Amino acid sequence: MRVSILGAGSIAFGVAGFLAAAGHEPVLWSPSGRATQALAAGAPLKAFGALEFEGKVATAASAAGAVATSDVLFLALPGYGHRVALDAVIPHIRPGQPIIISSHSSFGALYLARALAARGVSAPIIVWGTTLLTARVQGPDTVKVNTVRQKIDVATLPKEAIEEGHALCTTLFGDRFVRRDGLLAIALSNLNPQNHLGIALLNLTRMEKGEVWGQGEHVTPAVGRVIEALDAERLAIAASFGLSVRTVREHFSLSFHVPMGSVSEMNQQMHAEGRGGFGPTSFDSRYIFEDVPFGLVPTVLLGQLTGRPATLHAAGVALLSAAAGRDLAADNNLLPALGLDTLSVDALAALCATGYPVV
Numbered sequence: 001m002r003v004s005i006l007g008a009g010s011i012a013f014g015v016a017g018f019l020a021a022a023g024h025e026p027v028l029w030s031p032s033g034r035a036t037q038a039l040a041a042g043a044p045l046k047a048f049g050a051l052e053f054e055g056k057v058a059t060a061a062s063a064a065g066a067v068a069t070s071d072v073l074f075l076a077l078p079g080y081g082h083r084v085a086l087d088a089v090i091p092h093i094r095p096g097q098p099i100i101i102s103s104h105s106s107f108g109a110l111y112l113a114r115a116l117a118a119r120g121v122s123a124p125i126i127v128w129g130t131t132l133l134t135a136r137v138q139g140p141d142t143v144k145v146n147t148v149r150q151k152i153d154v155a156t157l158p159k160e161a162i163e164e165g166h167a168l169c170t171t172l173f174g175d176r177f178v179r180r181d182g183l184l185a186i187a188l189s190n191l192n193p194q195n196h197l198g199i200a201l202l203n204l205t206r207m208e209k210g211e212v213w214g215q216g217e218h219v220t221p222a223v224g225r226v227i228e229a230l231d232a233e234r235l236a237i238a239a240s241f242g243l244s245v246r247t248v249r250e251h252f253s254l255s256f257h258v259p260m261g262s263v264s265e266m267n268q269q270m271h272a273e274g275r276g277g278f279g280p281t282s283f284d285s286r287y288i289f290e291d292v293p294f295g296l297v298p299t300v301l302l303g304q305l306t307g308r309p310a311t312l313h314a315a316g317v318a319l320l321s322a323a324a325g326r327d328l329a330a331d332n333n334l335l336p337a338l339g340l341d342t343l344s345v346d347a348l349a350a351l352c353a354t355g356y357p358v359v
Contacts (some may be wrong), residue, residue, distance in 0.1 A: 001025070002027065003025065006029055006063075006076065008087045009077070010135040011103075012028060013137055015133070016028055016045060018148070020045070021053045022173075024172060027059065027070060029063060029066035029086045036059040045143075047142075049146055050148050068231045069095075070265050074099075074100045075102060079290045080290055082169060082333055082334065090119070092193065099125050100235060103129070103131045104183075106297070106333060107298060110356075114356045120359075124303060127157065128152050129153030136191065137200075146277055149254075150254055151177075151344035153177075154180065154186075155180045155183055156182075156337075158354050182353050184352040188243065188299070191251045195227050197287075197291065197320075198223050199287065200285065200288060204323065207282060207283050207285060210282060213278065214271055215267075215276055215277045216268065216275070221262070221353075223263075225288060227246060227263045229312055231310070233310045234299060234310070235247065240306040240345070253266060256275065279293060283323075288320055289328070292329075297328075297332050300317060304341075305341070
């Protein structure tokens with residue numbers, strides 16, 4: 001299948017290599033155009049580590065071109081890039097053309113569904129609870145893939161499209177997808193923001209000083225307990241909707257192939273095996289500028305709506321906003337457009353199940 005990947009960062013490069021190695025045809029589109037210049041000029045994409053691939057991959061010069069030539073769209077950008085990319089492709093999406101949102105955040109699927117409905121277009125939106133892999137770009141044509149996840153939570157909007165969405169994901173990426181109970185379950189299944197809050201907040205000076213530090217190594221027992229306490233808030237919110245979602249311990253065990261234990265124990269095991277990764281070496285990190293506004297803020301909102309306050313999440317937003325010197329919640333450009341804070345719990349649950357009526 002021909003898959004247009006919206007984005008050209010670490011995850012996009014890794015996914016392109018994975019798809020090409022599996023016999024599909026990835027097409028990379030960069031909103032700015034800068035990150036695909038080397039590939040567009042003919043350089044082969046090189047992936048190494050947990051995924052080995054070297055070969056040429058196609059690029060698209062425009063959003064319209066990316067949509068027109070693809071069977072499937074795949075959004076692989078940080079949360080702060082979702083609205084820009086979605087606004088670029090929405091006018092061109094065809095009826096029935098599937099869109100996969102990797103590591104869905106901040107109800108971006110609702111933003112997309114509402115805009116498509118206003119165009120009179122019905123298309124399945126497939127949302128994942130995390131990324132296919134972890135990776136880091138090493139150059140203009142090279143990516144190191146650290147981990148390819150064994151299990152990924154998946155759901156669709158509308159909810160009734162789940163069999164079609166699951167089959168498509170399996171065709172493209174193999175038998176690794178776990179069906180979850182709709183978009184709302186996925187909105188509560190992206191664990192990166194809560195995990196990164198504990199890691200970043202308690203290792204903040206390492207980031208600011210530009211130190212090279214092992215992330216798994218520095219998920220100490222104290223950091224692990226903070227992450228587990230954040231997880232308890234998320235699980236309580238999910239339970240108020242009657243949803244079953246993966247716990248943070250299950251996440252680490254299944255995603256990183258380590259025996260079940262405490263969060264700290266599993267991270268220490270990853271570190272001992274040389275798979276603990278490295279923490280951010282700058283304060284200007286997605287752990288702060290993506291995960292706070294687009295990950296923590298939606299969870300705080302859900303806590304308010306359900307009467308299950310996400311106190312630690314809210315404290316993290318306030319503390320990291322103070323450290324950044326600005327209100328990070330104001331960086332979210334998706335939630336204000338949706339007005340979800342005016343909905344009842346039942347109305348939000350229904351919207352996440354069926355989407356918006358096509359005009």
